[in-house]
Amino acid sequence: MKPDLLHTTRHLVQVLAFCLVISALQYLFHPERPYEVPLVYSLSIGLCTWFITDMGRFVVGMDPMTSWPRGWRGPALVAFGMVTGYTGGTLLSDYWFGWSTWHSAASGDLRGSVIVTVVAGVVISSYFYLQGKSMTLQRRMKVAESQATEAQLRLLLTQLEPHMLFNTLANLRVLVGIDPARAQHMLDHLIAYLRATLSASRATEHGLQAEFDRLRDYLALMEVRMGPRLSYTLTLPDALRQASVPPLLLQPLVENSIRHGLEPKVEGGHITVEAQSLPGADGAPALLQITVSDTGVGLRSDAPAPPAMPHQTPHQTPDLGRGFGLTQVRERLRTLYGPQASLSLQHGPGGGTVVLLRYALQALPESPTTHRLADTADHA
The missing domain is CATH 3.30.565.10 (Histidine kinase-like ATPase, C-terminal domain)
Structure with missing residues (x-):
């Protein structure tokens, strides 16, 4: 299945919105720190995770029903995306600020950052999974409604035609002679x-x-x-x-x-x-x-x-x-x-x-x- 530019762009916009919400919540818990720090880290980790996970769906292969890989490949892709996304996003943010998270950050902050990444990754992935499944079900419902309408038409024909046709033929039989x-x-x-x-x-x-x-x-x-x-x-x-x-x-x-x-x-x-x-x-x-x-x-x-x-x-x-x-x-x-x-x-x-x-x-x-x-x- 090839990437759909519209759906990919929609996913990107939704991921950006999730990242902004996460950075705002982190700032509320630590208002003594500049807002730029949670914002940059949230965007870097979120976008790296999104890119690896969303693009990985097209590499691994998607289930048409859910737009996600079948079986164990789906959770495995999400886990791989979170690990590599967190690592890559953190390195990019560290380079931006000129420090090292693993060496300079307190162990509690590091542990909290990992937990936030895991929870956010699971929630966002579940959201996209359910969204894809819902869109697929809606498309199938429209097809089913169309088929039901056609079936109703066929049924209506079977009810209307014999009654009218038999009466018409009976009248024709009489009229032919008179x-x-x-x-x-x-x-x-x-x-x-x-x-x-x-x-x-x-x-x-x-x-x-x-x-x-x-x-x-x-x-x-x-x-x-x-x-x-x-x-x-x-x-x-x-x-x-x-x-x-x-x-x-x-x-x-x-x-x-x-x-x-x-x-x-x-x-x-x-x-x-x-x-x-x-x-x-x-x-x-x-x-x-x-x-x-x-x-x-x-x-x-x-x-x-x-x-x-x-x-x-x-x-x-x-x-x-x-x-x-x-x-x-x-x-x-x-x-x-x-x-x-x-x-x-x-x-x-x-x-x-x-x-x-x-x-x-x-x-x-x-x-x-x-x-x-x-x-x-x-x-x-």
């Missing part, structure tokens, strides 16, 4: 939907445009199945086309609106999906707000309400949904965007349900893709 043109139209949307699904399953994020494209294909399929009982509006401002969004974030919400809102209602209803940017509070980054609303039967008044997510505004009803899709959306938001992200459900002003998603607005790099959705699309 309305071939309508069946062809439905099959075209199914192919586009499956193609988008395959693309989404290979990415951890994509543009909001791609997410809306997928919703359009899904809603077009549902529109063929439900007929005039389903209408929808997708509103995506041009400035938000390349806003970053995790794949499959919105489809569970739209599917919930259809399954629990519109299908139980005889006359069906309308679904609206709208994206907009909001200014962040107190200079914070701008927020992306996505609203999924329907005019269905609305929320059950007797449903138990779980605790609200952080940063939930007072007018919002705590999330009443405990289904698989809503749980996955909530967990993915928390994993990817932290406590600043929020998901909430509330009663619609004229009935139905409104779902609000908010998280920090992030843009994807521009790519020369062809957009096939209009900024605002209405279907009745």
Whole structure:
């Protein structure tokens, strides 16, 4: 493993801080002596010990988990660094002041100096050891969180696709015999939907445009199945086309609106999906707000309400949904965007349900893709 200049510099700065603290403590115990003496000795011994120990890690070989040599080599390197660092640092300081510590210093002072060096060496080495281990664990946790998010996406796909696919194929079977043109139209949307699904399953994020494209294909399929009982509006401002969004974030919400809102209602209803940017509070980054609303039967008044997510505004009803899709959306938001992200459900002003998603607005790099959705699309 090669030396990391940033980590090495950070270790050097931290060692200098430790040396200054040690010299200040020594001066407090012996204020009759000039501060320059403990300062020079502390810096000389500390820097020599740091150089030998820190550079020795790269010579002996480090454990990727802790950034320290494995087994007995770690303590042996620390002991060697303390002995040689103390000896070299003391000789340098003696040369600076023009005296000999071993001949002119009292035996008690010499013994105290050795004890201070040993204690400081053990404490500082332990600090760096634990720091390296902690940083490694944090990196592994980030990797594990990323893998867990991908696993959640795969699991979500396995839950969403069969239910929708079987219903679509059953409708296709009926339409082929009675309305071939309508069946062809439905099959075209199914192919586009499956193609988008395959693309989404290979990415951890994509543009909001791609997410809306997928919703359009899904809603077009549902529109063929439900007929005039389903209408929808997708509103995506041009400035938000390349806003970053995790794949499959919105489809569970739209599917919930259809399954629990519109299908139980005889006359069906309308679904609206709208994206907009909001200014962040107190200079914070701008927020992306996505609203999924329907005019269905609305929320059950007797449903138990779980605790609200952080940063939930007072007018919002705590999330009443405990289904698989809503749980996955909530967990993915928390994993990817932290406590600043929020998901909430509330009663619609004229009935139905409104779902609000908010998280920090992030843009994807521009790519020369062809957009096939209009900024605002209405279907009745």
